[in-house]
Amino acid sequence: MKRILVTGANGQLGKSIQEISRNYPNINFDFKSSKELDITNLIDLKILFHTNTYDYCINCAAYTNVKQAEKTPEIAYKVNTEGVKNLAESCQKNHTILVHLSTDYVFDGEKEEPYTVNDVPNPINAYGKSKWEGEKYIQKILKEYFIIRTSWLYSKKFGKNFYKTILEKAQKGEILKVTNEQIGCPTNTLNLSLFIIEKIVLNKNSIYGTFHFTDKLPMTWYEFAKLILEENNMEKSIKIIKSKDISLNLKRPKNSVIQ
Numbered sequence: 001m002k003r004i005l006v007t008g009a010n011g012q013l014g015k016s017i018q019e020i021s022r023n024y025p026n027i028n029f030d031f032k033s034s035k036e037l038d039i040t041n042l043i044d045l046k047i048l049f050h051t052n053t054y055d056y057c058i059n060c061a062a063y064t065n066v067k068q069a070e071k072t073p074e075i076a077y078k079v080n081t082e083g084v085k086n087l088a089e090s091c092q093k094n095h096t097i098l099v100h101l102s103t104d105y106v107f108d109g110e111k112e113e114p115y116t117v118n119d120v121p122n123p124i125n126a127y128g129k130s131k132w133e134g135e136k137y138i139q140k141i142l143k144e145y146f147i148i149r150t151s152w153l154y155s156k157k158f159g160k161n162f163y164k165t166i167l168e169k170a171q172k173g174e175i176l177k178v179t180n181e182q183i184g185c186p187t188n189t190l191n192l193s194l195f196i197i198e199k200i201v202l203n204k205n206s207i208y209g210t211f212h213f214t215d216k217l218p219m220t221w222y223e224f225a226k227l228i229l230e231e232n233n234m235e236k237s238i239k240i241i242k243s244k245d246i247s248l249n250l251k252r253p254k255n256s257v258i259q
């Protein structure tokens, strides 16, 4: 029976993996919330890996507040870079395969076509930089790893995300103002969870390295907001705004489409 450690288990992706885990009775999952396991705490990591044997570690732990990361980049760095380095070292010493999540925000967004795994990252904000530095540690420390870059994650059920925010605003009768200055692929956490379990963990033929996974339908945030309203049978107009009107000093990649 495969034993899998899932870090950051109470985030939106972690919770989605918890939800589908019921369908895999032959996998022994060990879900750890941030309170149960802080990936920046080396001592806790050492104790956990000393007392347990894991075939895989799925790292859903991350600092994902993109706006706040710009103001306190050291916190994003601590979790997304240092924490990931700690995990990679623990996995290396204990022969655990690391499955790590990364982001479209590692790219600068200036490319005209979709980004592939052969494109070189060049992040333009603190969150993206901290995630790219984390990726580099994994590549340096480990041979047996999967880095899965995804984009615009949302769960209809868990956590805080664009889908739920737009729906809540609409339900409260707030005026919707959404930018059309970025394009990317919204990705449902359930699809990503299934990909991780079916195509990475249970696939005997998978080759280690970096991969891109999205729901493969590029659109702007404005178009995504329209879809969210449509899906929930809500008729409401949305005002198109500039990115700078919503977050003045934060750069987001214009083209976030990864394939």
Ligand SMILES: NC(=O)C1=CN([C@@H]2O[C@H](COP(=O)(O)OP(=O)(O)OC[C@H]3O[C@@H](n4cnc5c(N)ncnc54)[C@H](OP(=O)(O)O)[C@@H]3O)[C@@H](O)[C@H]2O)C=CC1
Binding pocket: 007, 008, 009, 010, 011, 012, 013, 014, 033, 034, 035, 037, 038, 039, 040, 059, 060, 061, 062, 063, 064, 079, 083, 101, 102, 103, 104, 131, 149, 150, 151, 152, 153, 154, 159, 160
């Ligand atoms: N959200 C998105 O749009 C995208 C996310 N990703 C990546 O996917 C992954 C999952 O993201 P998502 O589920 O959306 O993120 P969430 O923010 O929903 O979940 C992240 C989880 O990590 C936990 N965490 C934070 N710091 C630590 C720490 N030091 N040790 C252990 N756990 C910690 C948080 O706990 P607490 O709340 O208690 O701090 C939270 O439960 C991340 O790697 C993210 O970078 C990639 C592309 C898009």
Ligand SMILES: Cc1cn([C@H]2C[C@H](O)[C@@H](COP(=O)(O)OP(=O)(O)O[C@H]3O[C@@H](C)C(=O)[C@@H](O)[C@H]3O)O2)c(=O)[nH]c1=O
Binding pocket: 064, 065, 066, 067, 103, 104, 105, 150, 151, 152, 153, 161, 162, 165, 166, 177, 178, 179, 182, 221, 241, 243, 246, 252
């Ligand atoms: C809620 C809201 C957002 N927006 C804009 C801001 C931003 O450009 C975009 C999405 O808003 P968010 O707050 O979700 O943006 P952001 O936190 O930058 O989203 C990113 O999160 C990280 C973790 C990732 O890895 C990325 O893939 C991406 O999903 O929509 C509006 O224009 N109007 C609104 O009412």
